Amino acid sequence: MEAVSSRTITVEVNGVQYEREVEARRLLIHFIRDDLSLTGSHIGCDTGNCGACSILIDGVLVKSCMMLAVQAEGAKIETVEGLASDGELNGLQQAFSDHHALQCGYCTPGMLMSATALLRENASPSDEEIRKGIQGNICRCTGYVNIVEAIKAAAQ
C-alpha cells in the first residue's frame, strides 16, 4: 500500500452505482456536485459550520465539505435528491412546504437530511431533541421555529 494522488472509487448514491477517478484532495461535496452533477447538496460556508452540505453516508449524517471523496470509497450515500420518488415529495419534504419551513431554501437540503437522520433514530422527537438534531444546520431566514414545526409534523 502506497500513498497515491488519485484513485478510482466506487460509491452508491441514492441507489445508483458510480465509479469515478478522483484526486485525493477532492472534497466529497465537490465530487457529488461537480462529478456526479447532483447539485441538491449545497456549499454554504465551506468551513464545516453551516451544514448545507449534510448527507448520509452508510446511514450516518455527515457534512460532506469535511470529508474527502476518497474517504467515501465503497459507501452508500444518500442526498436530498433521494428523498422524493417519482416527482412526489416525501412526507418530510411536504411538511417543510406546508409549514413554510424555508424561505430562501439554501439550507433546506441539509436540514432535510439532518431531519431524516433524526427521525430514523427517534420517531417522535421532542422540540428539544429536534433542536439538538438540527444544531449543525444554520438557517438565516426562518428563525427555526417553522422548521421545528415541520419536523414535528412529519414525525406524526
Added chain:
Amino acid sequence: MLLREVEYARPASVQEALRLLGSHEGARALAGGQTLINVMKARAASPDVLVDLADIGELRGIDLGSDGTLTIGAMTTYTDIVDSAEARARPILGEVCNQIADVQVRNRGTVGGNVCSNDPTNHLPPLLVAVGARMTILGQDGERSLPAREFFLGVYMTAAGPGELLTKISVPPGKSDGFASVPIGRDGTCIVNVAASLDGGAPTLAIGCVDAVPVVLTPDSAAEDTVRTAVRGANLDPPSDVHATADYRRHLAEVLALRAVAQAAGRK
C-alpha cells in the same frame, strides 16, 4: 474549497500506518478530519501525505475491563461514546462528548483527533486530565504510556510526535466527576471550561482555554473557599479576544471551577 495537492493512503493495520507516517516527511494521520480538513482548506496545515486510519479496526472501540478501566480506541467517535453502554461506566465521558459541536461533527470526530489536535479550547484535554486518563502512544520504537497531564505539551502539540500514533486512552473507574463550560452558543467552542474529579479524594481540577495546555489544580478540599483560593492562586494569564477579555476568562475559571466541583460532589 480546492485543497492543495495531497497524497492519500488507507492502511489496514497500525504497523502499515506507522510505516507510511515514518516514510514521508510531510505525512499526517487523518482521523475523523473534522479539524484537519478545515485547516487544510485554510492552508494552516499542508500535509504532503494523509494516512487515513479509518480501516484500522483495532483503533476503534470501547472496552470495559474487569477492574472497571475503560479502554477507548483513538478512532472512536464522539457518537460512539455517547451511545456506548460500556462508556456509561464513567458517565461524564458521554455527557461531555454530547456537548461537542453538532450531530454531524460528533458522528465523524474522534477522541484521538480531539486530543492530538490539542486546540486549547477543546473539551477532552481538560476532561481526560481531570479523570486521570492514560494515553498509549505507538511508534517505531514500540509502545509507551503516559498520564494525560504529561501528554499535552503546547498549543497543537502533544507527546505523540512525528511518525507516532496515539492508539488508545485508558480511563480509570470513577463517577464523581463534573464539567462546566461557557461556550459560544450552545455546544459551541468553549470560552472557558473546567473539568473536576473527586474520585481521588481531594479534587483534581483541569481548566481549559486559559493556557496552552490544561491548567491542573489540586486544592486540599472541595470546599468553596478552598477551590476559589486555588483558582485565584494559579495566577491565570488567559488570552483576550472578541468573545471575552482576560479578566472575564479569569472570572469564568473561578465560577466554572466551583460549578464543576459542585457537580462532582453531587455524584459521590
